[in-house]
Amino acid sequence: MTQEIQRVGVVGCGLMGAGIAEVCARAGYMVVVREVNKDFLEAGMARINSSLDKAVARGKLPAASRDQARARIIGATDMGAFSGCDLIVEAAPENLALKRKIFAELDAVAPAYAILASNTSSLAVTEMAAATRRPAQVLGLHFMQPVPVMPLLEMVRTFLTGEEVFQRARAFGESLGKTIVVSKDTPGFIVNLLLIPYLLHAIEALEKGVATQEDFDTAIKLGLNHPMGPFTLLDFVGLDTALFIADAVFEETRDPRFAAPPLLRRMVSAGYLGKKSGRGFYEYGK
Ligand SMILES: NC(=O)c1ccc[n+]([C@@H]2O[C@H](COP(=O)([O-])OP(=O)(O)OC[C@H]3O[C@@H](n4cnc5c(N)ncnc54)[C@H](O)[C@@H]3O)[C@@H](O)[C@H]2O)c1
Structure with missing residues (x-):
């Protein structure tokens, strides 16, 4: 039918x-x-x-x-x-x-x-x-x-x-x-399976002081020809959304690549959600 x-x-x-x-x-x-x-x-x-x-x-x-x-x-x-x-x-x-x-x-x-x-x-x-x-x-x-x-x-x-x-x-x-x-039907499907570990890794590297968020973004934009770097992308997607997906996949798979770094969790708790809340890794005017 x-x-x-x-x-x-x-x-x-x-x-x-x-x-x-x-x-x-x-x-x-x-x-x-x-x-x-x-x-x-x-x-x-x-x-x-x-x-x-x-x-x-x-x-x-x-x-x-x-x-x-x-x-x-x-x-x-x-x-x-x-x-x-x-x-x-x-x-x-x-x-x-x-x-x-x-x-x-x-x-x-x-x-x-x-x-x-x-x-x-x-x-x-x-x-x-x-x-x-x-x-x-x-x-x-x-x-x-x-x-x-x-x-x-x-x-x-x-x-x-x-x-x-x-x-x-x-x-x-x-x-x-x-x-x-x-x-x-597997956790993260295609896009988030690859994207989320990359974004979490960028946050971990920022926490370690490897480089500034601006330099990470510039490196990925100009070095890899991506339209935006990881921190601009995180602000665009929403830090809460990225955390939610990471937690959902981690909960099901226990895959450490999806373990959210403390900085992300703290930022979400503090209301730094990215563009939609006016502040994430960058600040946005009204
Ligand atoms: N935001 C993104 O970037 C994105 C990207 C891809 C997929 N998704 C997925 O899309 C879905 C929706 O996300 P969103 O960002 O649009 O959320 P949203 O909060 O902007 O919209 C969800 C809407 O659903 C309504 N709603 C709740 N219960 C309902 C019901 N019983 N019947 C009808 N409407 C109901 C809410 O009132 C709300 O307006 C989620 O599963 C999300 O994971 C989101």
């Missing part, structure tokens, strides 16, 4: 959910995005509108396409709104109990043929699949932030994901203009 993907559901309209809803609408899909209440929904819709306006201002999107994309997005606060969706992407906060609850709810309201996907960065997709009665129709669709700009989509395939479901989801990802990479 399959169905062409026409209507996409997005759970959560925060940083990632708003971006996912936007790229789906821009690619021509009808989109239903759900938030927990009216205020969060309004804030999420405002985020989508401002991102679409920016794309127009930068000459990346014709104004008429922006208006069409906007018209394709429906906001909702109840789960029942997903009842006509062919594929639903969950982008709620990174908390396994919450995600399992959402997957059980989605399983109850979504059509039997619908594919359920999670945008999780660090949690086991198999755990979410196991919360449903359709584990063969569950997989990870890990978008990168900011979703409208970043070309990569990391697909996460569990032991239980069906081949036909996987291929349909891949075609969907490609239709969004993304380049697909495929990972097993």
Whole structure:
């Protein structure tokens, strides 16, 4: 029992959910995005509108396409709104109990043929699949932030994901203009498996006084041609997010490469979260 993907559901309209809803609408899909209440929904819709306006201002999107994309997005606060969706992407906060609850709810309201996907960065997709009665129709669709700009989509395939479901989801990802990479459902997937130990190592080296954060960033930018060095990147990703992913992978694997250095933990406790809090390894004006 399959169905062409026409209507996409997005759970959560925060940083990632708003971006996912936007790229789906821009690619021509009808989109239903759900938030927990009216205020969060309004804030999420405002985020989508401002991102679409920016794309127009930068000459990346014709104004008429922006208006069409906007018209394709429906906001909702109840789960029942997903009842006509062919594929639903969950982008709620990174908390396994919450995600399992959402997957059980989605399983109850979504059509039997619908594919359920999670945008999780660090949690086991198999755990979410196991919360449903359709584990063969569950997989990870890990978008990168900011979703409208970043070309990569990391697909996460569990032991239980069906081949036909996987291929349909891949075609969907490609239709969004993304380049697909495929990972097993293993801690860190591809990107964070390599990125997090690198970032933690940079913090350890800073703690040891090897060099200043500015020199680390300059070395990586100019010596390796990366768009940004590790400390600028940490501030951009959010120190709390980096710590959360490190802890989640360490908890599951006990791999010392994911053991967070004390400096990172102290900075997060002190509210130095990076760009979003105005201060991380660097200071940011308002
Ligand atoms: N921020 C990133 O750089 C990034 C990158 C890749 C993946 N992710 C993953 O994406 C997911 C979302 O992250 P985010 O940064 O967008 O978080 P966020 O906090 O900005 O947004 C999450 C939103 O989900 C809403 N929400 C909570 N429970 C809900 C429910 N039951 N139904 C509908 N909405 C609900 C919240 O109100 C909030 O607005 C997480 O799993 C995260 O790990 C984040």
